Amino acid sequence: MTLWRTLLTSIGAGLMALMLNLPPAMADQLDDLRASGAIGEGYDGFAVARDPSVAGQVDKINKRREQIYEKQAKEQDVPVSAVGQIFAKKIVNRAPDGTWFLKQNGQWTQK
Numbered sequence: 001m002t003l004w005r006t007l008l009t010s011i012g013a014g015l016m017a018l019m020l021n022l023p024p025a026m027a028d029q030l031d032d033l034r035a036s037g038a039i040g041e042g043y044d045g046f047a048v049a050r051d052p053s054v055a056g057q058v059d060k061i062n063k064r065r066e067q068i069y070e071k072q073a074k075e076q077d078v079p080v081s082a083v084g085q086i087f088a089k090k091i092v093n094r095a096p097d098g099t100w101f102l103k104q105n106g107q108w109t110q111k
Contacts, residue, residue: 030061031096040100040108041091045069045084048102 033039038051039058046065049058066080069087073080092101092111099111 029057033057034099035096037098037100040102041088041095042102043085043088043104044081045087045091050100050108 030039033054034041038049038054039061040048040050042048047058047061049055065084065087069080069083072083076083095101095111097111101109101111103109
């Protein structure tokens with residue numbers, strides 16, 4: 001079994017739900033900001049401020065994600081970046097239509 005498949009199996013939906021376990025108002029706000037294009041999602045599993053006015057919110061989101069990624073990386077004995085990339089794939093699947101995604105090559109694409 002490949003490292004990626006092992007990580008995907010180990011991480012599972014439970015940790016993803018934990019990561020996105022924002023209070024309903026915050027989750028709605030994140031989806032609204034994604035839909036407006038102010039916040040995008042990076043290939044590395046971290047949010048990206050497309051509008052400078054939301055940089056503070058993106059920092060808070062990314063600090064929470066980083067804590068979760070670090071914990072999972074330690075448990076799986078893998079790099080944090082590997083966990084982030086796996087979560088990025090899950091975020092793509094769960095994000096609402098209209099969300100912008102930053103690819104590794106620097107190009108933006110919209111869901």
